[in-house]
Amino acid sequence: xxxxxxxxxxLRALTAHRTRTFLSASSIAIGIAAxxxxxxxxxxxxRFVLSEFTQFGTNIVNIxxxxxxxxxxxTGSISSVRLLTIEDSLALKSSRHAxxxxxxxxxxxxxxxxxxxxxxxxxGQGPDFDRxxxxxxxxxxxxxxxxxxxxxxxxxxxAKVHKELYGSTNPLGSVLQxxxxxxxxxxxxxxxxxxxxxxxxxxxxxxxxxALEVFNREGVMEIQVVYPxxxxxxxxxxxxxxxxxxxxxxxxxxITPQQQMLSTLSTVLNVLTFAVAVLGGISLLVGxxxxxxxxxxxxxxxxxEIGLLNALGATPMRIRILFLLESTALSTLGGIxxxxxxxxxxxxxxxxxxxxxxxxxxxxxIAALLLSGVxxxxxxxxxxxxxxxxxxxxxxxxx
Numbered sequence: 501x502x503x504x505x506x507x508x509x510x511l512r513a514l515t516a517h518r519t520r521t522f523l524s525a526s527s528i529a530i531g532i533a534a535x536x537x538x539x540x541x542x543x544x545x546x547r548f549v550l551s552e553f554t555q556f557g558t559n560i561v562n563i564x565x566x567x568x569x570x571x572x573x574x575t576g577s578i579s580s581v582r583l584l585t586i587e588d589s590l591a592l593k594s595s596r597h598a599x600x601x602x603x604x605x606x607x608x609x610x611x612x613x614x615x616x617x618x619x620x621x622x623x624g625q626g627p628d629f630d631r632x633x634x635x636x637x638x639x640x641x642x643x644x645x646x647x648x649x650x651x652x653x654x655x656x657x658x659a660k661v662h663k664e665l666y667g668s669t670n671p672l673g674s675v676l677q678x679x680x681x682x683x684x685x686x687x688x689x690x691x692x693x694x695x696x697x698x699x700x701x702x703x704x705x706x707x708x709x710x711a712l713e714v715f716n717r718e719g720v721m722e723i724q725v726v727y728p729x730x731x732x733x734x735x736x737x738x739x740x741x742x743x744x745x746x747x748x749x750x751x752x753x754x755i756t757p758q759q760q761m762l763s764t765l766s767t768v769l770n771v772l773t774f775a776v777a778v779l780g781g782i783s784l785l786v787g788x789x790x791x792x793x794x795x796x797x798x799x800x801x802x803x804x805e806i807g808l809l810n811a812l813g814a815t816p817m818r819i820r821i822l823f824l825l826e827s828t829a830l831s832t833l834g835g836i837x838x839x840x841x842x843x844x845x846x847x848x849x850x851x852x853x854x855x856x857x858x859x860x861x862x863x864x865x866i867a868a869l870l871l872s873g874v875x876x877x878x879x880x881x882x883x884x885x886x887x888x889x890x891x892x893x894x895x896x897x898x899x
Contacts, residue, residue, distance in 0.1 A: 624711020
């Protein structure tokens with residue numbers, strides 16, 4: 501009996517017990533499908549989060565007030581930390597690597613215009629904000645390049661605020677009241693939608709210095725420096741640190757490159773994707789237990805057949821190969837069915853639920869298929885050894 505005949509014999513044994521074959525293959529198929537579905541959703545979410553996080557660019561360095569130690573503790577109380585100022589942002593423009601700098605203040609305020617009022621997020625930004633973060637205006641213009649320390653009282657509306665307050669009316673030139681201050685509307689931003697849970701359309705943009713007055717703050721919350729993509733990050737951060745140390749006298753600020761944040765975020769998301777893959781792999785292990793049980797039952801039911809093979813001259817090695825081929829073929833069949841089912845369901849979810857990001861990570865799929873083959877071999881080893889050790893006379897007598 502050569503290898504082809506052995507494989508044919510194993511497949512014939514599988515088709516002779518269709519119900520048992522179906523149940524065994526289903527346990528593996530469900531495990532494979534679970535791995536594909538869980539990792540597809542996990543990888544899809546990872547790509548979605550990273551794309552949301554990077555749509556404003558990755559060549560950005562954030563400077564925040566207060567020095568953060570390695571363990572995450574502040575060097576002192578809030579009162580002892582020197583605030584970041586608009587002057588700091590202007591000083592950072594002298595960096596040879598700075599393309600844009602921007603000082604940010606964020607708060608929540610009630611805005612009134614056209615006889616309507618609405619509570620929205622108000623961003624104090626510099627005139628380079630739109631270019632630094634790839635933002636665009638739909639109507640009018642963004643904040644002009646005034647003196648950042650004494651800018652004119654201009655405001656730019658987010659798309660949603662424009663719709664809620666002014667409907668389809670052109671708001672340019674209208675007066676918008678933000679808190680207790682009045683601003684002249686000079687532009688409306690193009691719709692940006694939600695980014696990581698923040699609705700960028702439900703916003704109003706005003707100059708940073710004016711935002712400090714509205715929110716009664718003395719310092720800005722963050723300064724961003726945009727640098728050329730090809731510039732080494734270490735050179736950028738060292739130059740920023742040099743300028744800030746010259747102004748502050750000590751390192752009472754924290755420099756956080758966006759690439760560093762992306763690396764940390766990517767690591768966390770990779771761990772989560774691996775975790776859900778492990779959860780799917782548990783289903784495969786459950787299927788392996790089922791296969792081992794069924795293969796043991798198969799040996800018991802087919803003792804007469806094993807005795808006949810022995811009587812006809814089949815060696816113990818050949819009998820072991822027959823049972824190993826049978827279990828491997830069973831797991832491979834289940835793996836293929838699971839692959840088709842899992843990929844099909846994942847694709848269908850991607851079509852029916854447009855907000856659900858789906859991305860099939862094929863490295864996990866291939867690993868799951870290889871694992872199913874290993875499970876088939878592992879599930880067949882002990883029963884195959886048991887079958888090969890049966891005494892031909894005792895096996896024939898078991899009929």
